[in-house]
Amino acid sequence: MKQVNVGICGLGTVGAGTFNVIQRNLDEIARRAGRSVKITHIGARRDNPACDTSQVKVSRDIFDVVKDPDVHIIVETIGGTTVAKDLVLTAIENGKDVVTANKALIAVHGNEIFAAAEAKGVVVAYEASVAGGIPIIKAIREGLVANQIESLAGIINGTGNFILSEMSEKGRAFEDVLKEAQELGYAEADPTFDVEGIDAAHKLAILAANAFGVSLQFDKVYTEGITKITREDVQFAEELGYNIKHLGIARRTDEGLEMRVHPTLIPNKRLLANVDGVLNAVLVIGDAVGPTMYHGAGAGAEATASAVIADIVDIARDIDSPGLVPHLGFSTVTKDLPVLAPDDFTTSYYLHISVKDEVGQMARIADTLSKHGINMEAIIQKEAPDDAELVPLVLLTQPVKERQMNSAIAAIEALASVPEKVVRIRVERLDS
Numbered sequence: 531m532k533q534v535n536v537g538i539c540g541l542g543t544v545g546a547g548t549f550n551v552i553q554r555n556l557d558e559i560a561r562r563a564g565r566s567v568k569i570t571h572i573g574a575r576r577d578n579p580a581c582d583t584s585q586v587k588v589s590r591d592i593f594d595v596v597k598d599p600d601v602h603i604i605v606e607t608i609g610g611t612t613v614a615k616d617l618v619l620t621a622i623e624n625g626k627d628v629v630t631a632n633k634a635l636i637a638v639h640g641n642e643i644f645a646a647a648e649a650k651g652v653v654v655a656y657e658a659s660v661a662g663g664i665p666i667i668k669a670i671r672e673g674l675v676a677n678q679i680e681s682l683a684g685i686i687n688g689t690g691n692f693i694l695s696e697m698s699e700k701g702r703a704f705e706d707v708l709k710e711a712q713e714l715g716y717a718e719a720d721p722t723f724d725v726e727g728i729d730a731a732h733k734l735a736i737l738a739a740n741a742f743g744v745s746l747q748f749d750k751v752y753t754e755g756i757t758k759i760t761r762e763d764v765q766f767a768e769e770l771g772y773n774i775k776h777l778g779i780a781r782r783t784d785e786g787l788e789m790r791v792h793p794t795l796i797p798n799k800r801l802l803a804n805v806d807g808v809l810n811a812v813l814v815i816g817d818a819v820g821p822t823m824y825h826g827a828g829a830g831a832e833a834t835a836s837a838v839i840a841d842i843v844d845i846a847r848d849i850d851s852p853g854l855v856p857h858l859g860f861s862t863v864t865k866d867l868p869v870l871a872p873d874d875f876t877t878s879y880y881l882h883i884s885v886k887d888e889v890g891q892m893a894r895i896a897d898t899l900s901k902h903g904i905n906m907e908a909i910i911q912k913e914a915p916d917d918a919e920l921v922p923l924v925l926l927t928q929p930v931k932e933r934q935m936n937s938a939i940a941a942i943e944a945l946a947s948v949p950e951k952v953v954r955i956r957v958e959r960l961d962s
């Protein structure tokens with residue numbers, strides 16, 4: 531086959547970026563792919579002024595594109611898990627290969643979609659769904675194939691990282707930065723997916739499946755967003771030498787697999803602590819290669835298009851022979867790696883305890899922690915502002931099981947001198 535025909539369904543931020551980059555780099559892409567890659571059909575409810583589609587067939591009904599016998603590869607960039615699922619399954623049924631940027635779709639329905647694709651002998655590729663333009667799926671699935679992956683930790687939501695960076699560097703208000711992220715095309719259609727950690731949890735489920743050979747288990751990812759992070763905690767963390775980042779973490783322990791998304795203190799000298807704005811970065815540790823780091827634009831039209839087109843070219847190169855790389859990187863999925871419940875997570879903690887300004891409080895709290903087998907690493911006690919009744923006591927602990935920490939916090943909150951809830955944020959010291 532000399533020419534591979536592509537149909538794009540959904541001409542929003544990512545769809546338009548994909549259209550424009552393919553048109554611009556047509557010759558270069560053909561030289562790399564060994565055949566020409568041509569957009570022949572677009573499904574869009576309305577024209578997008580960012581694209582000149584005058585030379586391409588345009589349908590208002592996206593299902594016309596998946597029914598088009600001349601289209602070989604369908605690009606799904608409409609988003610969501612309802613129509614998109616229907617569209618992708620119909621494309622597979624019609625024998626089309628599919629490229630999608632839709633992490634919600636893959637995380638929630640990927641097991642079913644990949645089974646359908648394998649039964650039909652077609653490929654569903656999703657590099658753009660995790661960490662935007664960074665080729666992280668390719669790296670884990672192919673580049674690190676020799677390794678047993680020990681852990682991965684990443685900043686995998688551009689919108690959330692942009693908000694945290696702007697809040698901490700410029701003192702900007704949360705809502706104001708979120709609005710800018712939406713205007714720049716970074717945010718999900720429903721931005722609570724970004725700020726409540728759901729988008730990062732979708733991506734983490736996909737990364738964990740590729741790294742550890744388990745099925746997609748989005749419903750088992752522990753998920754916390756960034757909405758409760760205060761400027762005060764950002765400042766206290768900085769005083770202790772840490773930055774607060776929203777991380778997705780997947781780690782194999784002797785007992786099972788931890789999958790968790792939450793705000794995390796990271797020592798400020800680590801690479802991940804210095805990844806700011808819409809940038810994403812993923813640290814992957816393999817038993818042979820050691821720590822490796824992948825860094826780049828996690829969202830945005832053309833950065834995401836870069837990953838969509840990489841998948842298109844992978845498929846185009848192999849279009850006459852079946853794909854050799856399994857959808858989730860492993861030919862057999864293991865059922866022997868249980869996903870751990872939060873009680874069984876092991877992490878260090880940052881605790882911010884508001885205590886009554888009375889003698890002996892620090893000793894009492896240290897004593898409560900020690901009775902629960904928890905060692906402290908650092909502690910700062912602030913002077914009480916003039917007329918304040920409560921003073922902030924901020925401390926870091928050594929690694930501890932979450933269930934131990936839960937009972938220690940319950941005991942601290944039961945003290946008469948601690949009238950408010952304790953703020954806790956997990957800490958990862960990381961290797962690189």
Ligand SMILES: NC(=O)c1ccc[n+]([C@@H]2O[C@H](COP(=O)([O-])OP(=O)(O)OC[C@H]3O[C@@H](n4cnc5c(N)ncnc54)[C@H](O)[C@@H]3O)[C@@H](O)[C@H]2O)c1
Binds near residue numbers: 607609719
């Ligand atoms: N924006 C990013 O930076 C980014 C990065 C990586 C992945 N993604 C993912 O890419 C997908 C698309 O995101 P986006 O930012 O381009 O969204 P978007 O809202 O800009 O674009 C979606 C487009 O699809 C169209 N659409 C939706 N339903 C349709 C239907 N039934 N028929 C025809 N058109 C329909 C919309 O009108 C819109 O033009 C999502 O799954 C998103 O999670 C986005």
Ligand SMILES: N[C@@H](CCO)C(=O)O
Binds near residue numbers: 660662686717830
């Ligand atoms: N809303 C997502 C888009 C990229 O997947 C983000 O901000 O990271």
Ligand code: NA
Binds near residue numbers: 659661662663664666
């Ligand atoms: Na990617």
